[in-house]
Amino acid sequence: QKEVEQDPGPLSVPEGAIVSLNCTYSNSAFQYFMWYRQYSRKGPELLMYTYSSGNKEDGRFTAQVDKSSKYISLFIRDSQPSDSATYLCATNAGGTSYGKLTFGQGTILTVHP
């Protein structure tokens, strides 16, 4: 079993919908949580970053971490066609392994007009 599990989708939603993307993880040492976005034929780019449990909001995007249930979420409000991409959750334990990220499988999202 992978340390980080992510539903690969694909997920298809109409423009304006609220999108929920989720990951679970098994290693309780993970304390850094990231969401990367990857457009087709491009490398991933960091979208959101959260340390430990809690919520973080950036415009239409909200990242949520619940360490008690080992659950990571990304919410996209008022989704746009330009949000169509693959979304990858990633985690890191910090300490001597800081920078050694563990990624989920990625969820392919399509937002249609």
Place this chain on the structure above:
Amino acid sequence: DADVTQTPRNRITKTGKRIMLECSQTKGHDRMYWYRQDPGLGLQLIYYSFDVKDINKGEISDGYSVSRQAQAKFSLSLESAIPNQTALYFCATSDPRASETQYFGPGTRLLVL
């Protein structure tokens, strides 16, 4: 110009051939990484280097080797390519003070026949 460049962008090779993928960065980061991406598996870490003299194996290093020629250059070699090494390969860099933010190159598509 792109901060992280990879060459070649596409490569077709035959089983048993030796192949080298190259990565260069202009961000001045000490940390560099090599990942492979397969459909449904997300990104898997092959090797990482926290400075020129520090090289470490990742999750899936078997069949691969790396060379850190300078702070800005990190090469990945497949000594004897096999078909299940067909994948999309990404190089990434990060600042040691903010390694949750990794900057990815555009990727190299490798097909091993």
